[in-house]
Amino acid sequence: MPWDNDALEKTNRINVLHDFYGALLTEKQQTFIKCYYHDDYTLAEIASEFQISRQAVYEHLKRAEQVLEEYESKLHLMDRHGRLHAGIDLLETQIAGLPPEWRQSLTETAAKLRNAE
Template identity: 75%
Template sequence: MHGENALEKTNRINVLFDFYGPLLTDKQQTFLKCYFQDDYTLGEIAADFQISRQAVYEHLKRAGQVLEDYEAKLGLADRHSRLQAGIDLLEAQIAGLPAEWREPLSGTVAVLRGAE
């Protein structure tokens, strides 16, 4: 993978993997980790598992689609992103308040961040 689009895809797969990885098969988890987290090439994965590069590509493609399917049904990654944006906005608004109000509200933000 090359370029900005590749980075976006890698980030997307890693986020989805954080949420739904345990729902994948062991092989899907292994291939995704090797390719997207450990930066193995298709050829390196193929050699390790004694299969063709095309087979590795198909496994990765299928695993990525499974992750996308889970997200389409459950929406956990999107929900997480929206919550983080809301907490970020809350922090920015708290920063504009008088000092005596900031500390307890900042504690509440910390509790919200910890709830994730």
């Protein structure tokens, strides 16, 4: 099945949301999200593995996606992470334009910021 951009963007978004909030999901939700979005299992493969219907898998996934989106709408961790890294990228670009004697210390500080998470 060829992936379109929307499906790929959704997969990437769910995987990132799972990175931030996955521990807050139920164990079953975590497992289904990982199988479907990370390991690329089909609904039928997951259903067979857990001996439930494809519809039940679909409903578990939709609920897990909804919960992840609700956490992001309240906590904004993914958004904050994106803004932070965009700011650090800009800072590193600006540092590169400075005289060489100023760069090392500022580059080290930018690296510390990038690794602070």
